Amino acid sequence: DTEVTQTPKHLVMGMTNKKSLKCEQHMGHRAMYWYKQKAKKPPELMFVYSYEKLSINESVPSRFSPECPNSSLLNLHLHALQPEDSALYLCASSQEPAGMSGSRETQYFGPGTRLLVL
Amino acid sequence: GQNIDQPTEMTATEGAIVQINCTYQTSGFNGLFWYQQHAGEAPTFLSYNVLDGLEEKGRFSSFLSRSKGYSYLLLKELQMKDSASYLCAVRDQDTGGFKTIFGAGTRLFVKA
Numbered sequence: 130d131t132e133v134t135q136t137p138k139h140l141v142m143g144m145t146n147k148k149s150l151k152c153e154q155h156m157g158h159r160a161m162y163w164y165k166q167k168a169k170k171p172p173e174l175m176f177v178y179s180y181e182k183l184s185i186n187e188s189v190p191s192r193f194s195p196e197c198p199n200s201s202l203l204n205l206h207l208h209a210l211q212p213e214d215s216a217l218y219l220c221a222s223s224q225e226p227a228g229m230s231g232s233r234e235t236q237y238f239g240p241g242t243r244l245l246v247l
Numbered sequence: 248g249q250n251i252d253q254p255t256e257m258t259a260t261e262g263a264i265v266q267i268n269c270t271y272q273t274s275g276f277n278g279l280f281w282y283q284q285h286a287g288e289a290p291t292f293l294s295y296n297v298l299d300g301l302e303e304k305g306r307f308s309s310f311l312s313r314s315k316g317y318s319y320l321l322l323k324e325l326q327m328k329d330s331a332s333y334l335c336a337v338r339d340q341d342t343g344g345f346k347t348i349f350g351a352g353t354r355l356f357v358k359a
Contacts, residue, residue, distance in 0.1 A: 235295055
């Protein structure tokens with residue numbers, strides 16, 4: 130099973146709403162990621178969790194709040210978003226967070242949540 | 248800082264071979280990925296290189312030269328379904344841990 134699942138697939142929210150994106154993997158991966166992707170642009174890394182601890186925050190505004198309740202789940206809590214935050218939000222996971230020379234690392238992506246902020 | 252360069256667009260003919268190049272500059276190189284992404288879909292993994300040389304997987308091969316900061320993705324026997332964006336991504340390790348940086352992607356058009 131190399132599947133990363135994300136819910137919901139689509140989300141429309143107002144600027145005063147609070148919503149959460151969910152991501153789940155059952156591959157025993159110890160690293161999980163949130164990316165944001167705008168149309169016709171490459172994914173931009175937002176957060177990295179390693180062994181359920183936040184290891185990288187790419188200077189993401191505080192209106193995005195990640196949470197890793199356990200090794201299989203990753204949430205992204207959204208509050209007071211702006212229209213420019215509309216994008217595809219991708220979750221990914223990989224086996225081992227710490228890079229090791231010669232180790233094989235594959236990031237598996239979920240299908241994404243397409244977010245529209247009105 | 249980090250920098251990843253790849254061509255914006257390429258066009259090739261069905262059945263042909265195409266090579267997509269990627270050059271990069273990173274401070275803590277820890278591997279290079281190639282992903283395929285069709286419009287409106289999530290990226291799918293194609294290859295991962297961390298050591299120099301060629302990795303072959305079916306119709307796709309990926310090459311890495313760490314000393315030159317260079318990689319390429321080779322697609323053989325092109326099919327129409329190979330029309331997609333191909334993303335070069337470098338895994339970089341710094342004091343904060345590791346992260347994966349994506350290039351802007353190369354849009355490949357396969358024509359009949």
